[in-house]
Amino acid sequence: MRRYLFRGRNMALIVKKFGGSSVATTEKIMNVAKRVLSEKQPGDQIVMVVSAMGDTTDDLITLANGITKDPYQYAREMDMLLTTGEQVSIALLAMAFKSLGQPAISLTGPMAGMRTDSVHTKGRIKDIQPKRVHEELDKGNIVVVAGFQGADEIGDLVTLGRGGSDTSAVALAGALKADSCEIYTDVDGVYSADPRIVKNARKMKEITYYEMLEMARLGAGVMQPRSVEMGKYFNIPIHVRSTFTNKPGTIIREDYTMEDKDFVIRGVAHDEKVAKIAVLGIPNTPGIAHEIFSALAEANIDVDMIVQSIRNIEKNVTDMVFTVATDDLAQAKKVVDKVADKLNAIAVLIEEDVAKVSIVGAGMLGNPGIAARMFGALSKAQINIDIISTSEISISCLVKGSQLKEAVNAIHDEFFPAKA
Amino acid sequence: MRRYLFRGRNMALIVKKFGGSSVATTEKIMNVAKRVLSEKQPGDQIVMVVSAMGDTTDDLITLANGITKDPYQYAREMDMLLTTGEQVSIALLAMAFKSLGQPAISLTGPMAGMRTDSVHTKGRIKDIQPKRVHEELDKGNIVVVAGFQGADEIGDLVTLGRGGSDTSAVALAGALKADSCEIYTDVDGVYSADPRIVKNARKMKEITYYEMLEMARLGAGVMQPRSVEMGKYFNIPIHVRSTFTNKPGTIIREDYTMEDKDFVIRGVAHDEKVAKIAVLGIPNTPGIAHEIFSALAEANIDVDMIVQSIRNIEKNVTDMVFTVATDDLAQAKKVVDKVADKLNAIAVLIEEDVAKVSIVGAGMLGNPGIAARMFGALSKAQINIDIISTSEISISCLVKGSQLKEAVNAIHDEFFPAKA
Numbered sequence: 001m002r003r004y005l006f007r008g009r010n011m012a013l014i015v016k017k018f019g020g021s022s023v024a025t026t027e028k029i030m031n032v033a034k035r036v037l038s039e040k041q042p043g044d045q046i047v048m049v050v051s052a053m054g055d056t057t058d059d060l061i062t063l064a065n066g067i068t069k070d071p072y073q074y075a076r077e078m079d080m081l082l083t084t085g086e087q088v089s090i091a092l093l094a095m096a097f098k099s100l101g102q103p104a105i106s107l108t109g110p111m112a113g114m115r116t117d118s119v120h121t122k123g124r125i126k127d128i129q130p131k132r133v134h135e136e137l138d139k140g141n142i143v144v145v146a147g148f149q150g151a152d153e154i155g156d157l158v159t160l161g162r163g164g165s166d167t168s169a170v171a172l173a174g175a176l177k178a179d180s181c182e183i184y185t186d187v188d189g190v191y192s193a194d195p196r197i198v199k200n201a202r203k204m205k206e207i208t209y210y211e212m213l214e215m216a217r218l219g220a221g222v223m224q225p226r227s228v229e230m231g232k233y234f235n236i237p238i239h240v241r242s243t244f245t246n247k248p249g250t251i252i253r254e255d256y257t258m259e260d261k262d263f264v265i266r267g268v269a270h271d272e273k274v275a276k277i278a279v280l281g282i283p284n285t286p287g288i289a290h291e292i293f294s295a296l297a298e299a300n301i302d303v304d305m306i307v308q309s310i311r312n313i314e315k316n317v318t319d320m321v322f323t324v325a326t327d328d329l330a331q332a333k334k335v336v337d338k339v340a341d342k343l344n345a346i347a348v349l350i351e352e353d354v355a356k357v358s359i360v361g362a363g364m365l366g367n368p369g370i371a372a373r374m375f376g377a378l379s380k381a382q383i384n385i386d387i388i389s390t391s392e393i394s395i396s397c398l399v400k401g402s403q404l405k406e407a408v409n410a411i412h413d414e415f416f417p418a419k420a
Numbered sequence: 421m422r423r424y425l426f427r428g429r430n431m432a433l434i435v436k437k438f439g440g441s442s443v444a445t446t447e448k449i450m451n452v453a454k455r456v457l458s459e460k461q462p463g464d465q466i467v468m469v470v471s472a473m474g475d476t477t478d479d480l481i482t483l484a485n486g487i488t489k490d491p492y493q494y495a496r497e498m499d500m501l502l503t504t505g506e507q508v509s510i511a512l513l514a515m516a517f518k519s520l521g522q523p524a525i526s527l528t529g530p531m532a533g534m535r536t537d538s539v540h541t542k543g544r545i546k547d548i549q550p551k552r553v554h555e556e557l558d559k560g561n562i563v564v565v566a567g568f569q570g571a572d573e574i575g576d577l578v579t580l581g582r583g584g585s586d587t588s589a590v591a592l593a594g595a596l597k598a599d600s601c602e603i604y605t606d607v608d609g610v611y612s613a614d615p616r617i618v619k620n621a622r623k624m625k626e627i628t629y630y631e632m633l634e635m636a637r638l639g640a641g642v643m644q645p646r647s648v649e650m651g652k653y654f655n656i657p658i659h660v661r662s663t664f665t666n667k668p669g670t671i672i673r674e675d676y677t678m679e680d681k682d683f684v685i686r687g688v689a690h691d692e693k694v695a696k697i698a699v700l701g702i703p704n705t706p707g708i709a710h711e712i713f714s715a716l717a718e719a720n721i722d723v724d725m726i727v728q729s730i731r732n733i734e735k736n737v738t739d740m741v742f743t744v745a746t747d748d749l750a751q752a753k754k755v756v757d758k759v760a761d762k763l764n765a766i767a768v769l770i771e772e773d774v775a776k777v778s779i780v781g782a783g784m785l786g787n788p789g790i791a792a793r794m795f796g797a798l799s800k801a802q803i804n805i806d807i808i809s810t811s812e813i814s815i816s817c818l819v820k821g822s823q824l825k826e827a828v829n830a831i832h833d834e835f836f837p838a839k840a
Contacts, residue, residue, distance in 0.1 A: 026486030060508070066446030067512050068519040077518070080526050081511035084504035088480070091501035092487050098497070099488040106500050111575060132574075154552075155531060 011043035012179040013137070017050070017147065017169035022184055022243045023089050024054030026096075032243075033096035036142070039246070045137045047176065049147040049169035050093055052085025060085060075120035076156060079149075082121075083108070083157045086146035086165075094144045104142040107132060109157075112143075113175070114150030114168065116158040123158035125150060125167065125230075128175035145172060163224025170227045174234025180251075181231065181238050183223070188242035189249035190215070190222050193268040193412045197405055200418050204250050204266060211266045211360050212252045214394045218358040219271030228252060264370060265361030268412045269394075270404060272355045273326040274304065276386070277336055281311055281346030284318040292320060292339050299335050301328045305356070305389040305398055321387060323354070323398060354386065355404040358396035359411060371395050377414035383407050431463035432599040433557070437470070437567065437589035442604055442663045443509050444474030446516075452663075453516035456562070459666070465557045467596065469567040469589035470513055472505025480505060495540035496576060499569075502541075503528070503577045506566035506585075514564045524562040527552060529577075532563075533595070534570030534588065536578040543578035545570060545587065545650075548595035565592060583644025590647045594654025600671075601651065601658050603643070608662035609669035610635070610642050613688040613832045617825055620838050624670050624686060631686045631780050632672045634814045638778040639691030648672060684790060685781030688832045689814075690824060692775045693746040694724065696806070697756055701731055701766030704738040712740060712759050719755050721748045725776070725809040725818055741807065743774070743818060774806065775824040778816035779831060791815050797834035803827050 016036060023029050032048075040046060060081050064071035071078055090106035097104035113129035136143045147165030152158050160167055166183055173181035190212065191201040207215075209232035216225045222240060231238045231252060241249030282288055289308065296303055306322040324332045333350060340348045364370040374395055378385055383406060387398040399407045436456060443449050452468075460466060480501050484491035491498055510526035517524035533549035556563045567585030572578050580587055586603055593601035610632065611621040627635075629652035636645045642660060651658045651672060661669030702708055709728065716723055726742040744752045753770060760768045784790040794815055798805055803826060807818040819827045 026483060030487065063446060063508070063512060064515060067450065067515045071515060074515045074518050077511045077515045077526055080514070080528075081508060084507045087504045087507075088483070088501060091497045091504075092483060094500070095484060095487045095491060095494045095497045098494050106497055108500075 011045060012041070013045040013047070013176060015047045015049060015169050015173035015176065015178045015181045016184065017165060017182065018048065018184045018243065019165060019186075020051040020054050020057070021186060023050055023093065026092060029053075029089070029092050030096050033093060033100055033102070037097070037100060037102055046142045047133060047137070047172065047178070048090075048093060048142060048144045049165060049172060050086065050089045050144065051147050051165040052082075053089050053092075056085040056088065057082060072121060079120045079123075079157045079159045082159050083146070083149045086148055090144045090146045094142075097142050097144070102142055103140050104144060105136050106144045106146075107136070108146045109149035109168065110151035110155070112145045112172065114172070116150035116152055116160070118152040118154075118156065118158065120156075121159055122161040123150060123152070123164075125160070125171050128171055130172060130175050133172070133176060163227060166224055166227035167230055170230040170234070170236060170238060173236045174230060178236060181236050183227075183238060183240050184243040185222070185240060186243060187222060187240075188245060188247060189240055190220075190252070191267070192263075192416050193408055194220070194270065197270070197408050198268070198412045200416065201412065202416055205248075206251050206253060206256050207266050208255060208362055209252060210393060211362055214360045214391065215267050215269050218269035218360060218394060218396060219356070220267065220269045223252070263361070263415065264363035264367050265359045265415050266363075267360050268408055268415070269358045269360055270355060270408050271358075272401060272404060274323045274354055274356050274398070275326050275329040275332075276321065276323050276351040276354045276398065277329075277332060278319060278321045278349040278351070279336060279340050279343075279345050279347075280319045280349065281317050282320065282340070282343045284310070284316045288318075288343060289320065291343065292336065295335050295339050296324075296332060299331055301332050301335070305387045305396065307387050323356070323387070326352070353401040354398050355401040355407075356396050356398055357404065357407045357411060358394050359415065360394045362393050364393060364395070373414055374411055377410045378407055381406055381410035383410065431465060432461070433465040433467070433596060435467045435469060435589050435593035435596065435598045435601045436604065437585060437602065438468065438604045438663065439585060439606075440471040440474050440477070441606060443470055443513065446512060449473075449509070449512050450516050453513060453520055453522070457517070457520060457522055466562045467553060467557070467592065467598070468510075468513060468562060468564045469585060469592060470506065470509045470564065471567050471585040472502075473509050473512075476505040476508065477502060492541060499540045499543075499577045499579045502579050503566070503569045506568055510564045510566045514562075517562050517564070522562055523560050524564060525556050526564045526566075527556070528566045529569035529588065530571035530575070532565040532592065534592070536570035536572055536580070538572040538574075538576065538578065540576075541579055542581040543570060543572070543584075545580070545591050548591055550592060550595050553592070553596060583646060586644055586647035587650055590650040590654070590656060590658060593656045594650065598656060601656050603647075603658060603660050604663040605642070605660060606663060607642060607660075608665060608667060609660055610640075610672070611687070612683075612836050613828055614640070614690065617690070617828050618688070618832045620836065621832065622836055625668075626671050626673060626676050627686050628675060628782055629672060630813060631782055634780045634811065635687050635689050638689035638780065638814060638816060639776070640687065640689045643672070683781065683835065684783035684787050685779045685835050686783075687780050688828055688835070689778045689780060690775060690828050691778075692821060692824060694743045694774055694776050694818070695746050695749040696741065696743050696771040696774045696818065697749075697752060698739060698741045698769040698771070699756060699760050699763075699765050699767075700739045700769065701737050702740065702760070702763045704730070704736045708738075708763060709740065711763065712756065715755050715759050716744075716752060719751055721752050721755065725807045725816065727807050743776070743807070746772070773821040774818050775821040775827075776816050776818055777824060777827045777831060778814050779835065780814045782813050784813060784815070793834055794831055797830045798827055801826055801830035803830065
């Protein structure tokens, strides 16, 4: 960690984010305060970013449901309601520090200078002016900031949507030019594969922003992509670590330090929530891909893996196969059926027992044999590959859903062999 | 009610304040919204001021007690915590209006322009800049404002202390130049005496600010003095009325309209929480009153009724008798014992079975017989008067606590005879 001299002292500015389960009770809040103080180095400046206590947000939504079935239609008022959750946490955590003799002060998102757009319940950070945060740090306070929230131009409260507290923390770390941003979670880092599926999954010491983003896009749930993007934008190292232990976790950063360059790939990601749609026997004329996918785009449905293959070269008839998220399947089917009719397709087939397994790693760029090793591992395990797609730093295979666990393990064993 | 023309329409601007018990559940919040809409005249502009739901404030204090035994020592953080209570209510009430088809918007105290000093948990309003409130009213919204709160110069949240929501409502009505401020409570107005004690107590149609302040000072609990002072300052009529009925309540204003001038006194107030202290047999030299009462003032103890009487004119020895609030008695006794020792007093006697009964009315100013009628009524009921004190618009008598109920009724019967 970069440490700098300030008023003659060697000190660091660290942003630490604790989620809702870490502050679910007053006892847990006291534990967070004690833990932070036990790790604090003399002269360190610390900014805490916290979420609402445990189920508070759900409780507030239940209250709103007592007024109306669909409270989110009143998005501005939902933000007015939901922002109280973090406000309660920050007040209590600041009290906890003070009761332990540590000067501390709580600031709401707006007080900390978090300026957002006006898209209520799904706001995006536009600008951060953390003048007050600096002032309070300079007075010797630990500054406790409400995550997940900011204010728009006219001062209305806006929440940041899913993963918002992580985004708050990383963005604030960026604006403060912090030395690092620590995200405390119930997992202790980023693993080479989901530890619930792969027994030998390894905790990575480091991973790049790009790789983490690709892992998240391909199904790994540790960090929301927005906060990783924010880290990349500000070039702030994000340390993902456990609430429950003192062990180091995984640092998401621009590039590796030497020691951690051992593996050409960083992880095996998987996604079970995919479905395959095949439009069979359509005339292979210019514009048919456009016809299908623009109809889906209009319906706001993301299409992922796409394969076009020739069914009958003499009749110039082709098949179009692609995947969508399971959640979008029903609507996608409707859209595709209509287009297929128009194109005189032979049939539209749906397959739901599919899953996507992917490898991610910036190292594969200069290593041409990686794809072959992945396919080989699947082949050796008797797993058939349905569709293949690639990006700059990832390769994905669509396999049978029932074979997913086997597939993830086979690939993981290939790239992360068990230590002898 | 004064009604004025605005953009060619006959309209009124009304501030309505609902307390915590009126918004204790989402069902009650819906009822408040429905009631307000049912009474709303076309073109009326309405500002709602609401408190936290039911026991919310107590629940938040309980949470804080989970962190520390004395959370109020961290007053700024308590304000950060407690202000969430009203924020929840305003969001839900705004949703309730919207779900009934009425455009509405919630504003926190600071958003509504409530500027306070920085005395956390006991803040006072310094200034109100209700620009946003006017803007939202002009858009056709019912504006729902969080009571009990504001922000200080640096934007920190400050609560107003006891009765704060009433004060918010009246002050906001003043700053908005509202036509009236309606305070909805669980009583339906201001009575000529406590209806729990006097069966024939009458609801007053009107009462002046001065009289209401004097009633409050002398024990009547309907309105906190601060909000009445605020109404007087802005000359805003305060309509105290019931949450549960549509009947008119009592209007607190500068002066009466003709019809309601029937009674020379406005009410009979009483206070059971008083105790009498008698310092007997002290030398009647200049400065002894100063000696006793400056010692009490230093200990921050309010002294109420004071009588000095000659015990022995030859020895020039005197008795000093006065009352204090029961809550202050223990400390007052300590202070007085010390002074009495110094003055070689014969004894210090304490009497706790005392109570104060008072009559209040601006009408007594030009009516010299009022005091005599009060004493006569007590005498006829065989009630002994211990101490008498008077102000411009009130007369108070100290009586035996066990005779208080009788005393209040005797005086009330004298001035408010039962209708034939």
